[in-house]
Amino acid sequence: MTTAPLLSVEQLCVAHRTPRGDVEVVSGINLQLEAGGTLAIVGESGSGKSQTALAIMGLNGPSACLTGRVLFDGENLLTASPARRRALRGARIAMVFQDPMASLNPYLRIGLQLAEVLETHRGASRSAAWAEAARTLDSVRVSAARERLNQYPHELSGGMRQRVMIAMAIIAGPQLLIADEPTTALDPTVQAQILALLDELRRDRGLAILLITHDLGVVSRLCEQTLVMYAGKLVESAPTQQLLSRPRHPYTAALLRARPSMQHPPGLRLDALPGQPPDLRQTMPACRFAPRCRYAQPDCADVPLQFERGVLCRHPL
Amino acid sequence: MSARLLRRLLELLPTLLLLVTLTFAMLHAAPGGPFDSERALPEATRVQLEARYHLDQPLWRQYLIYLGDLAHGDLGPSYQYPDRSVAELIGAGLPVSALLGSLAMSLALIVGMALGIIAAMKPHRWQDRAVMVLAVGGLSIPNFVLAPLLILLMAVSLHALPAGGWSGRPQELLLPVLALALPQIATIARLTRAAMLEVMQTPWIRTARAKGLSERHVVLRHALRPVLLPVISYLGPAAAGTLTGSVVIEQIFGLPGVGRYFVLGALNRDYGLVLGVVLIYGTLIVLFNFAVDLLYARLDPRQRE
Numbered sequence: 001m002t003t004a005p006l007l008s009v010e011q012l013c014v015a016h017r018t019p020r021g022d023v024e025v026v027s028g029i030n031l032q033l034e035a036g037g038t039l040a041i042v043g044e045s046g047s048g049k050s051q052t053a054l055a056i057m058g059l060n061g062p063s064a065c066l067t068g069r070v071l072f073d074g075e076n077l078l079t080a081s082p083a084r085r086r087a088l089r090g091a092r093i094a095m096v097f098q099d100p101m102a103s104l105n106p107y108l109r110i111g112l113q114l115a116e117v118l119e120t121h122r123g124a125s126r127s128a129a130w131a132e133a134a135r136t137l138d139s140v141r142v143s144a145a146r147e148r149l150n151q152y153p154h155e156l157s158g159g160m161r162q163r164v165m166i167a168m169a170i171i172a173g174p175q176l177l178i179a180d181e182p183t184t185a186l187d188p189t190v191q192a193q194i195l196a197l198l199d200e201l202r203r204d205r206g207l208a209i210l211l212i213t214h215d216l217g218v219v220s221r222l223c224e225q226t227l228v229m230y231a232g233k234l235v236e237s238a239p240t241q242q243l244l245s246r247p248r249h250p251y252t253a254a255l256l257r258a259r260p261s262m263q264h265p266p267g268l269r270l271d272a273l274p275g276q277p278p279d280l281r282q283t284m285p286a287c288r289f290a291p292r293c294r295y296a297q298p299d300c301a302d303v304p305l306q307f308e309r310g311v312l313c314r315h316p317l
Numbered sequence: 318m319s320a321r322l323l324r325r326l327l328e329l330l331p332t333l334l335l336l337v338t339l340t341f342a343m344l345h346a347a348p349g350g351p352f353d354s355e356r357a358l359p360e361a362t363r364v365q366l367e368a369r370y371h372l373d374q375p376l377w378r379q380y381l382i383y384l385g386d387l388a389h390g391d392l393g394p395s396y397q398y399p400d401r402s403v404a405e406l407i408g409a410g411l412p413v414s415a416l417l418g419s420l421a422m423s424l425a426l427i428v429g430m431a432l433g434i435i436a437a438m439k440p441h442r443w444q445d446r447a448v449m450v451l452a453v454g455g456l457s458i459p460n461f462v463l464a465p466l467l468i469l470l471m472a473v474s475l476h477a478l479p480a481g482g483w484s485g486r487p488q489e490l491l492l493p494v495l496a497l498a499l500p501q502i503a504t505i506a507r508l509t510r511a512a513m514l515e516v517m518q519t520p521w522i523r524t525a526r527a528k529g530l531s532e533r534h535v536v537l538r539h540a541l542r543p544v545l546l547p548v549i550s551y552l553g554p555a556a557a558g559t560l561t562g563s564v565v566i567e568q569i570f571g572l573p574g575v576g577r578y579f580v581l582g583a584l585n586r587d588y589g590l591v592l593g594v595v596l597i598y599g600t601l602i603v604l605f606n607f608a609v610d611l612l613y614a615r616l617d618p619r620q621r622e
């Protein structure tokens with residue numbers, strides 16, 4: 001008997017109303033994440049990863065129109081009231097963003113930004129919330145946590161800021177953490193530390209992690225399962241090790257080839273993916289990747305596709 | 318800190334000296350003198366008066382004498398009101414002007430920011446449109462046109478408020494304050510709206526929402542402070558606009574403020590009186606800008622050392 005997943009996204013579509021007409025940026029995504037599990041979403045920038053994450057948070061903004069279902073602990077968030085969504089946000093589902101400098105309020109002290117989460121969700125007193133804020137900073141290994149509370153974001157290094165962001169996300173003890181490119185803005189050594197921290201949080205707190213990245217190197221360290229997105233669609237889903245060693249979708253294979261690796265002698269040109277992702281406003285071929293695919297066949301452009309056996313491709317590798 | 322403050326205050330002195338010098342030069346460049354009225358004075362009296370006020374001296378001497386008096390805190394005599402000094406005249410008008418000006422500025426800040434925030438929270442909806450119409454109107458109607466219109470409507474037609482004069486009753490200030498504040502309300506509403514729209518797009522507002530904070534909390538705690546910054550930088554120009562505006566408004570509503578002496582002084586070539594008002598208002602604006610700088614630095618942690 002299987003338990004219901006913590007998060008289950010079914011046929012999620014996100015469209016934005018823009019002055020130049022509607023544009024669908026996420027087209028029928030399905031995903032599942034168990035309590036305490038890890039799942040990665042990878043893809044080039046612009047493929048709809050962040051929009052998928054924001055849809056789970058309910059933060060796509062006023063121009064967005066969402067369809068499908070986002071079930072969290074069995075409850076459909078897309079039909080929940082705004083008050084209900086606010087009650088879950090920050091308390092049971094938390095999110096960490098890409099740019100830790102821009103994502104922290106530059107005008108407010110770190111302590112206040114951490115403490116207000118507890119004041120909002122638990123009705124904690126100011127002093128209790130600040131004490132808990134210091135403990136949480138300590139647990140994500142921010143040095144001199146107590147003094148940090150009185151500092152402003154610009155007084156911290158990039159890595160410290162991202163630790164503060166993570167502390168802010170976990171302070172109310174959520175079950176799900178969505179991390180949208182949490183290490184992209186950081187330098188490599190700090191990246192590794194942040195990934196280790198996320199892994200530790202998953203182990204120690206049973207936190208389920210949805211990791212979004214365009215860096216396949218990041219995925220392999222943290223996530224059991226990986227989804228690949230292209231132009232708003234899911235193109236491949238597989239256990240991470242299998243995906244890295246035996247990609248089935250030509251797009252995944254191309255991403256892997258484009259990845260810098262230790263084997264490449266420095267200075268050698270990487271096998272970067274040629275061409276551009278499609279313009280989502282134009283009508284696209286049945287397989288959206290076909291125009292850039294080195295294995296494309298004549299039938300790829302017009303025969304409708306089904307997501308079958310973990311891949312959206314007529315001629316998987 | 319206080320040493321730095323003192324140094325910055327001292328740096329304001331050259332600005333004021335320049336202001337006095339320019340005003341002095343412009344006043345004396347204007348044709349006519351203080352005792353050239355229609356009703357000609359006997360030659361002997363005129364010579365006597367000019368000697369008493371050093372007007373028979375070369376201009377550079379007059380300038381130095383004025384500066385010398387100023388250095389001792391003496392704004393000099395008024396030619397038109399020989400029994401009272403310039404300082405006394407300004408002292409008598411200042412309370413009324415200060416009340417008018419500070420009420421107008423406070424009203425402009427509160428109403429302007431509130432309207433700007435409301436407009437930004439409902440972009441392109443009727444609330445936004447209404448505020449923008451008001452803002453364009455407030456900016457394009459000069460207050461010397463607005464003031465008579467207000468008098469016509471509220472005093473002459475509706476008899477709801479007095480048309481002018483000053484006996485110390487609050488309702489006498491209502492129309493002048495409104496006429497003086499409206500252009501500032503318009504500017505502050507536009508500034509606030511633009512700043513608010515920009516701030517609400519920032520990643521850290523998204524973070525605040527991701528924390529599950531209420532919209533009220535997001536606006537008041539996370540968005541308001543950066544929205545205050547452009548509004549505060551505008552307070553300097555707003556103070557200048559309010560002071561110059563009050564000269565006109567006091568005249569229209571017959572309020573016995575400093576502005577009235579300024580107008581009378583300018584018409585009668587009452588050099589000392591005009592210089593005194595310019596100097597006092599100039600000092601106020603310079604000090605106001607100085608305070609704004611300090612406040613700005615306090616609100617933005619990145620500007621502090």
Ligand SMILES: Nc1ncnc2c1ncn2[C@@H]1O[C@H](COP(=O)(O)OP(=O)(O)O)[C@@H](O)[C@H]1O
Nearest residue numbers: 016018025044045046047048049050051052063
């Ligand atoms: N508010 C919006 N209005 C219109 N289009 C948007 C909006 N936000 C994002 N998009 C578009 O949606 C697509 C996917 O964006 P995003 O999810 O941020 O990509 P990723 O995170 O994978 O880099 C992009 O083409 C982007 O331009």
Ligand SMILES: [Mg+2]
Nearest residue numbers: 046049050180
């Ligand atoms: Mg993104």
